[in-house]
Amino acid sequence: METEEKEIDELLENAQEAGDNIPSESGKVEDGVEKHKFFQKYKIKDIVFLAIITACTLVTGAIMPLLVNVPLFGIIQLGLGIQFSLFPVIGMMKVKKPGALLFQSIFISIFLVFMFPPMAMLILCAVIAEAVALLIFRGYKNDWACVLAGTLYMPLTIPFLFLYYRAFYTVTGSEKAAVSMFLGSGNVGLIIGISIAAVAVSFIGSIIGMVIARELRKAGKFKQ
Amino acid sequence: MRFFSFKQNLYPIIALLSSIGILVYGLLMAKTYLCSVFLLFALVFLCFFGCFKAVFHVLPPMILFGGMFALIAYFAYGRDGSAALSMANRMGSVFVAVVPGMSVEAVRMTRNLSQLRMPRGLTLGMLIAMSFPPVLSGEIRRVREAMKTRGAGSVLNPKIFYRAFLIPLVSRLVDISDTLSLSVETRGFTLSKAKYTVYKREVICVSDLIYIFGLVAMMVVLAVVL
Numbered sequence: 001m002e003t004e005e006k007e008i009d010e011l012l013e014n015a016q017e018a019g020d021n022i023p024s025e026s027g028k029v030e031d032g033v034e035k036h037k038f039f040q041k042y043k044i045k046d047i048v049f050l051a052i053i054t055a056c057t058l059v060t061g062a063i064m065p066l067l068v069n070v071p072l073f074g075i076i077q078l079g080l081g082i083q084f085s086l087f088p089v090i091g092m093m094k095v096k097k098p099g100a101l102l103f104q105s106i107f108i109s110i111f112l113v114f115m116f117p118p119m120a121m122l123i124l125c126a127v128i129a130e131a132v133a134l135l136i137f138r139g140y141k142n143d144w145a146c147v148l149a150g151t152l153y154m155p156l157t158i159p160f161l162f163l164y165y166r167a168f169y170t171v172t173g174s175e176k177a178a179v180s181m182f183l184g185s186g187n188v189g190l191i192i193g194i195s196i197a198a199v200a201v202s203f204i205g206s207i208i209g210m211v212i213a214r215e216l217r218k219a220g221k222f223k224q
Numbered sequence: 225m226r227f228f229s230f231k232q233n234l235y236p237i238i239a240l241l242s243s244i245g246i247l248v249y250g251l252l253m254a255k256t257y258l259c260s261v262f263l264l265f266a267l268v269f270l271c272f273f274g275c276f277k278a279v280f281h282v283l284p285p286m287i288l289f290g291g292m293f294a295l296i297a298y299f300a301y302g303r304d305g306s307a308a309l310s311m312a313n314r315m316g317s318v319f320v321a322v323v324p325g326m327s328v329e330a331v332r333m334t335r336n337l338s339q340l341r342m343p344r345g346l347t348l349g350m351l352i353a354m355s356f357p358p359v360l361s362g363e364i365r366r367v368r369e370a371m372k373t374r375g376a377g378s379v380l381n382p383k384i385f386y387r388a389f390l391i392p393l394v395s396r397l398v399d400i401s402d403t404l405s406l407s408v409e410t411r412g413f414t415l416s417k418a419k420y421t422v423y424k425r426e427v428i429c430v431s432d433l434i435y436i437f438g439l440v441a442m443m444v445v446l447a448v449v450l
Binding site: 041042043044045047048049050051052053054055056058059065066068069070071090094103106107108110111113115116117208212215216219221222 | 240243244247248289293297300311314315318319322325333345346348349350351352353354356357360361386390391394395397398399400401402404405406408409413414415
């Protein structure tokens with residue numbers, strides 16, 4: 001009986017809190033906090049959309065466990081650049097709140113831990129990509145901010161994975177050829193070339209994402 | 225569920241940690257034949273802890289892709305057997321590491337994270353992201369059927385892919401997201417710091433401890449033998 005009473009009390013408290021946060025007609029929340037501030041509060045519908053778009057990224061990026069073992073420098077970024085920029089950009093353009101990319105990377109990391117743990121560093125990449133985009137554009141109001149964040153997102157994993165391969169494969173791998181291929185053979189030209197290619201692939205994905213999002217916005221699908 | 229009981233489902237967080245452990249250990253030991261022994265033992269061991277179905281699902285792709293990549297490595301590095309073994313072990317580690325994760329249902333993982341007081345936004349997002357792929361595959365099938373009905377042409381044509389496949393699919397996802405968020409709100413989910421009750425709690429049982437200690441013991445014994 002006590003547990004039931006406790007649950008009823010909790011429900012009532014929650015209902016009261018929800019009632020307290022109803023925005024007034026002036027566009028301001030009743031406790032005086034402005035609605036259009038830089039760090040806006042996330043709604044359930046934002047989280048749900050970001051989770052769904054993350055599922056799309058995940059399904060299309062399911063080739064990752066195969067790619068991680070191909071001894072070619074930057075193969076993951078080249079193979080997944082399109083998927084990991086197209087869908088996140090759509091997510092950011094729909095939600096348009098700082099942290100949209102971070103949320104997506106957190107949701108996806110729980111799966112990547114099972115597939116390839118170092119890719120969970122996407123969270124860190126998302127923080128950096130968002131910071132750069134938000135510093136330049138001061139928010140996601142401009143569509144190009146989403147494109148910039150989407151373009152930087154996947155290529156930023158290159159330095160992190162470089163460190164990972166150095167730590168794992170140089171310690172354990174006897175097959176020197178494979179190690180050098182993972183690390184770009186120490187060939188600066190190759191490393192720079194592949195990195196530029198990864199950025200280009202991500203940029204194309206981001207542009208496609210932006211075009212799709214704009215089309216859907218025009219069709220009235222992205223109403224907040 | 226009491227502590228002194230043997231359940232067929234692993235405690236979600238333990239399953240997650242064991243996945244990371246298997247993968248890291250597999251990558252570290254990849255060049256030795258003992259890694260293959262470990263992976264085989266790990267597969268058999270996982271079958272005793274409710275992962276039989278997941279093992280059954282993972283085995284065919286593991287053999288196929290592991291064999292394929294090992295063969296490529298064998299010829300790519302001048303008929304080097306050790307390179308092929310390393311590659312097969314690495315692929316095997318990835319697939320075996322996926323098994324504990326596959327055997328954990330999305331709702332159990334969410335429940336576990338809620339118990340540990342993770343933010344509601346994260347647990348809700350993870351629940352949706354984990355359980356959405358089957359819905360997504362259904363939607364993809366429907367969009368492709370619609371394409372066929374309209375005689376839209378091949379999906380391999382970029383223009384047709386964009387106009388007749390990608391746009392309708394994303395549009396449909398937006399609709400699903402709106403409906404789902406309404407449904408979630410109706411069920412009382414909130415992102416504010418509201419109190420909530422986890423009705424069916426996840427409990428660590430003896431079987432979970434046997435599992436994790438057994439796995440660690442296996443790793444240590446093989447490392448010592450090496």
